[in-house]
Every structure is written in C-alpha cells, then in structure tokens.
Amino acid sequence: MNLIQYAVSVTMISVIWVQMPSGADSESPVPLVVYQWNLLEFEWPNDTVKQANKASGEYIPNNSAINGIKLYKDKVFVTVPRLFPGVPSTLNVLVNVISPDMTSYNVASSNMPSLNVTLLRPYPNWEMQTLWNCDALQRVQSMEVDPHAGLMWIVDTGYRENMGNPAPGYRDVTTVPKDACPPKIIIFDINKHSIVHKYTFPSSVTGVGRFYLNDIVLGFENGAARYAYISDTLAFKIVVYDYKTDSSWAYSHPNMAADPVYMKLTIGNDTTTLVTGINGIALSPDYQYLYYSSVAGVGLHQIKTSVLISARGDNVKFAAAVRTIGSKVSPGDGMAYGSAHNLYYSALGKNGIYKWDVRKDLGSTGSFDSVEMKTQAKFVSDARMEWVDTLVIDGAGFLWFSTSRLNKLFSEGGVQRYEPNFYIWKVYVGDTNYMTAANPTLGAGSTPASILIISLSALFAAYLV
Numbered sequence: 001m002n003l004i005q006y007a008v009s010v011t012m013i014s015v016i017w018v019q020m021p022s023g024a025d026s027e028s029p030v031p032l033v034v035y036q037w038n039l040l041e042f043e044w045p046n047d048t049v050k051q052a053n054k055a056s057g058e059y060i061p062n063n064s065a066i067n068g069i070k071l072y073k074d075k076v077f078v079t080v081p082r083l084f085p086g087v088p089s090t091l092n093v094l095v096n097v098i099s100p101d102m103t104s105y106n107v108a109s110s111n112m113p114s115l116n117v118t119l120l121r122p123y124p125n126w127e128m129q130t131l132w133n134c135d136a137l138q139r140v141q142s143m144e145v146d147p148h149a150g151l152m153w154i155v156d157t158g159y160r161e162n163m164g165n166p167a168p169g170y171r172d173v174t175t176v177p178k179d180a181c182p183p184k185i186i187i188f189d190i191n192k193h194s195i196v197h198k199y200t201f202p203s204s205v206t207g208v209g210r211f212y213l214n215d216i217v218l219g220f221e222n223g224a225a226r227y228a229y230i231s232d233t234l235a236f237k238i239v240v241y242d243y244k245t246d247s248s249w250a251y252s253h254p255n256m257a258a259d260p261v262y263m264k265l266t267i268g269n270d271t272t273t274l275v276t277g278i279n280g281i282a283l284s285p286d287y288q289y290l291y292y293s294s295v296a297g298v299g300l301h302q303i304k305t306s307v308l309i310s311a312r313g314d315n316v317k318f319a320a321a322v323r324t325i326g327s328k329v330s331p332g333d334g335m336a337y338g339s340a341h342n343l344y345y346s347a348l349g350k351n352g353i354y355k356w357d358v359r360k361d362l363g364s365t366g367s368f369d370s371v372e373m374k375t376q377a378k379f380v381s382d383a384r385m386e387w388v389d390t391l392v393i394d395g396a397g398f399l400w401f402s403t404s405r406l407n408k409l410f411s412e413g414g415v416q417r418y419e420p421n422f423y424i425w426k427v428y429v430g431d432t433n434y435m436t437a438a439n440p441t442l443g444a445g446s447t448p449a450s451i452l453i454i455s456l457s458a459l460f461a462a463y464l465v
Contacts, residue, residue, distance in 0.1 A: 031380045031427040034400070035094065035118055039417045040064045040080065042089055043097070043119040045126065053088055058131070060086025065409050066422045068142040068390045069402045072150065072190055076424070077123060078402070082131075082139045082159060083409070089122035089129040090140045091154065124193060131159060134181035142390065144216045146225045148438050150191045153228055157213040158183040182206075183213050185228060185241055199241065205250045205313075211235040212276075215334060215390075217283040217290070219305055223438040229281060229290055229308065236277040238292065240308050249313035253322060258296035262331045265296075265348055267386050267407040280335035282343060286440045289368055291325075291335065291343065298328045300345075300373055326373025329354055336391035336399065338431030344379060344399060346388035352381030353388055353401065380427055384420070393433045398426045 039061045044050040053059035063086040068079035076094045080087055096118050122129050130136040138159035145152050158181040183206050187197040206213070212234040219227035221244075228241040236256040241248045256278040263274045274296035281292040283305070290308060293300050303322045311317035330349035337343050341358040356376040363370065389404040403423045408415050415421045 029380050029427045029429070031382060031385075031425045033384075033423055034426050035076075035424040036420050037066075037422045038420055039415070040066065040422065041117070041119050042092070043095060043121040057086055059088045060084070061417070062414050063087055063409075065404045065406065065415070066389075066402050066424070067404050067406075068140070069400060069424060070143055070145045070152070070390075070392055071394050071400060072145045072147065072152070075190070076400075077143065077145070077152070078120065078424075079140045079142060080120065081141045081157075089120060089126070090137050091123045091129075091143070092120035093123045094118050095121045124188065132180065134158075137186075138181045141213065142215045144218050144228070145190070146218060147395070147433065147435055148223075149225065150189060151196060151225070152188045152190055153216060153218060153225070154186040154188060155213045155216050155228075155230055156181075156184050156186065157211070183211070187243070197243070197246075199246060199248070201239070201241075201248055205239060205248045206232065206237075207235050211237075213239065214279050215281050217281055218435065219283065219287045219309075220435070220438050221287075225435075227305070227309065229283065229305070231278045231281045231292060233276045233279050233295065238278065238281075238290075238303075238308065240313075242309075251308070251311075251313060251315055251318045253315065253319055255297075255299055255301050255322070255324060256292070256294065258294055259299070260296075262294075262296045262298060265331055265407070267348060267351070270407040270411045272407045272410055274331065279333055280345060282335040282337035282345075283434050284337055284368065285339040285341070285434045285437060291337065293328060293332060293335070293345070295331055295333060295348075298331060299324050300326050300328055302371075304369075325371060326376075328373075329376065329378075333388060334390040334401070336393055336401075337434045338393050338399075338429065339434060339436045340431045342429070342431055344391055344429070346391065346401075347378075347381075348387060348407075350378070350381060351383060351385045351388075353379045353385075353391070353399075355379040384423060385425070393429065393431055394426075395432060395436070397428055397430045397432065399429045399431070400424065400426045 063084040064080050066078045067081055070077045078092050080090055082090055096116055128136045137156050139157050140154055141157055143152050143154045182200050184198060184200045186195060189196050211232050214231045214233040216228055216230045218225040226243050230239040232239055237250045237252045239248060239250045258275055258277045265272045265274055276295040278292050279295045283290055288305055290303050290305055301322055302325050307321040328345060330347040332346035332348055335345040343356040343358055344353050347354045354376050356373050360375045361371050361373060385403050386405045387403055387407050389402045391401040393399050405421045
C-alpha cells in the first residue's frame with residue numbers, strides 16, 4: 001500500500017469549504033465529505049498493544065463500523081457498536097494526529113513524510129472499553145449530548161455473546177443472544193471528564209435475551225434534561241428513563257415491529273434481511289412530540305411526550321394516543337428534528353436523506369396534534385451514502401451524518417480495505433438542533449430571524465477560510 005492509498009484508507013481531512021460544481025443550482029444543498037475511512041484505525045497506547053490485540057482476536061479491523069455520531073463544541077464523538085467480535089473500543093472521539101513514522105500504522109515503507117490522519121481515540125479512555133467488565137462500556141450504539149450542560153447521555157445496550165457472531169460464509173444477526181452485562185445509561189460530564197450518574201435498566205423494562213437499546217433523544221423540564229427516550233430495536237419498544245426519579249418504564253406497540261413487507265433491502269449489490277424494528281426517533285424542539293419509525297418499515301408515527309411520561313408503561317394508554325402520520329419513501333435508520341420544525345430522515349433504499357417541512361403540513365388548524373406528512377422531498381443523495389445511519393444538527397446550521405455501510409458489513413464478504421467504506425458528511429441546512437432552547441415556548445421553533453443569523457454566520461465563517 002502506498003502513501004496515497006493509506007491516506008484514503010484511514011481518513012480524509014476535514015472539508016471546510018467546497019466550490020459549487022459548474023452549472024449547479026446555488027440553492028441545492030451540497031453535502032461535504034468531512035471524514036472517510038476504508039477501515040477504522042484506533043489510537044493505541046503503542047504498536048505492541050495493537051499487535052497483541054490483533055493476535056488475540058480482540059482487534060479485527062474488518063469488523064468495526066462507525067454508527068453513531070454526536071457533536072460538542074469542536075469535538076466529534078462516534079460509536080462503534082460491538083456487532084461482531086474484535087471491536088476494541090465502542091465509544092470514541094475523533095483526533096487528528098501527525099504520524100512521522102507510518103510503519104506504526106502498517107504502512108510498508110519507513111521513508112515517508114509526515115501524514116495528518118484521523119484516528120478513533122477511546123472515550124473517555126481505554127479502561128472504559130474493557131469487555132466483560134460491566135462497569136465499563138460494552139456496546140454503545142448511540143448517545144446524546146446536552147449542549148447546555150455539556151453532559152453526554154451514553155446508552156450502553158450491554159454485551160451479549162453470539163449477537164451477529166459470524167458463521168462460516170454468513171453473518172447471522174437473528175441469533176438470540178446470551179445476556180452478560182445488563183444495559184445501562186451513563187451520564188458523563190465532557191468538560192469535567194467525569195461520570196455524573198449511572199443507571200442500570202431492570203430486566204422488567206428491557207426484558208432478557210433479545211433487546212437492543214438504540215437511538216436516544218432528551219426531553220427537558222425547567223431548563224434541564226430530565227427524560228431520555230430510547231428506541232429498542234429488537235424488543236420493539238420505547239424505553240423512557242426519568243433522571244429525576246431515577247426510574248424507567250417501556251411501551252410496546254405493533255407499529256414498532258419489523259414489517260415483513262420491508263424485511264428485504266437491496267443497496268448496491270447487497271440484499272440484506274432486516275429483522276430490526278423501531279430505530280430512528282426524533283423530538284420536536286418544544287419537547288412535546290416524539291416521532292419514530294422502524295428500520296424494516298416506512299410508517300412514521302407520533303406520540304405526545306406527555307403520554308410517555310404520565311402513562312408509566314401502560315400500553316393501552318399508549319395505543320389510544322399514538323398516531324401514524326404518514327409513510328416514508330423508503331425504510332430508514334436515523335432521524336433528526338431541527339428547531340425550525342424540519343424532520344430529516346435516512347432513506348436506505350435511496351442512498352440519501354429526505355426532508356419533511358412539518359410546518360407546511362399543519363393544515364388550517366395549525367396544530368401538531370393533527371399534522372400528517374404529505375410534502376416530504378429528497379434532500380441529498382449520493383451513491384456513496386450507503387446506509388445513512390445517524391443524523392445530528394450542529395449550532396452553525398449544518399446537518400452532520402454518518403454512513404455506516406452496514407449492508408456491506410453484514411454481507412458474506414464483509415467490508416474490504418481496498419475501498420472506502422465509512423463516511424462522515426455535513427450539509428448546510430440553516431437549522432439548529434432540537435435542544436437549542438432549554439425552555440422553549442410550546443409549539444415554537446426557530447424564527448426566520450434566527451435562521452438568517454445562522455446563515456450569515458456560516459457564510460462569514462466560510463469567507464474567512
């Protein structure tokens with residue numbers, strides 16, 4: 001492998017500004033590749049430790065895939081869930097390093113110039129990645145960052161044997177796993193670099209065996225994050241955690257399950273069997289409405305958070321209040337809701353992201369209680385956007401998203417080092433995160449003036465580059 005090939009296999013440098021293609025519509029969103037990897041590379045204490053982990057099977061480079069992404073200040077955090085054996089670190093922060101001695105990264109020649117590469121640094125440290133230590137992080141699929149307090153709410157779905165353990169010639173994700181470490185939520189102070197709180201979910205909430213805590217959004221009360229709403233992709237549930245009372249409960253409903261009609265998904269040359277239900281969830285900027293959808297399914301559903309909070313796991317009350325408000329164009333993974341009431345969602349079969357301007361469909365009543373999705377439209381698309389996974393909006397008006405290429409990871413051949421597999425993108429949307437206001441006015445979102453300020457700030461920053 002030569003230097004150029006290695007540079008592509010590890011990372012692409014951050015893209016700050018890109019020129020519009022000749023003849024392109026100036027109003028068309030232009031997605032930028034911020035990072036790209038063929039295979040993920042971690043920041044090891046030293047090469048001896050790395051080689052020892054490879055020899056023991058604790059590090060299998062082809063088995064790691066970035067899924068979740070969240071932002072705080074200038075930091076980019078990513079998750080690498082332990083879907084297969086050999087994933088050394090499940091929660092990481094991206095770091096750029098200068099490596100003058102590229103032999104430490106398995107590059108053939110030692111006569112190479114310095115190279116700026118992006119590595120995955122275990123977060124908060126290597127000790128917290130210890131497998132089979134139930135006080136450490138076992139399998140983190142997602143997390144959420146409270147931008148006001150600088151607290152990361154980490155969902156650890158726990159590690160279980162045989163979950164997607166590769167069988168000869170096939171990677172099976174339907175195996176009922178064996179419980180080891182129970183699922184938990186850890187609230188971590190990013191600024192103080194310390195654990196604030198830890199909560200272990202009881203089996204009465206998550207069940208045993210087949211469950212998978214996936215995406216998370218935060219509900220605020222009196223200016224502080226209090227509730228965590230979490231999708232359970234394999235048990236087909238919504239789990240609610242109340243930080244104030246340190247308690248949890250869950251809801252299940254048929255619309256959270258995998259729809260048999262959409263269990264076969266073809267992306268590129270790979271056809272994947274989907275057994276996963278509810279995954280992507282999004283919260284309105286007034287924290288009053290939760291939206292969710294299944295991976296194997298196209299239905300978009302809405303439930304009031306007041307019901308999720310007050311019904312305390314009563315499925316009858318949930319069923320009486322939940323609404324199916326429309327159908328997406330394709331099965332999808334993650335979703336993100338902006339403060340201007342735009343819902344962005346992953347469209348797996350379309351290799352892209354679709355956008356729903358919720359305000360356009362409020363109708364004559366102007367009520368979110370009766371809104372139905374009618375005006376969704378393609379937002380961005382690219383052949384490289386295989387399996388758009390997690391979406392998050394930053395404070396400067398950009399939508400960031402990861403493409404995890406799970407269709408290839410779960411295929412017979414898996415991912416290969418000779419081609420790009422994993423990307424992190426960003427695209428300007430002129431919107432902000434749903435948590436922008438800790439004490440929002442009910443039903444409110446960003447005003448046109450606030451969006452204009454965001455737009456001007458982004459353009460001014462680009463001009464200065």
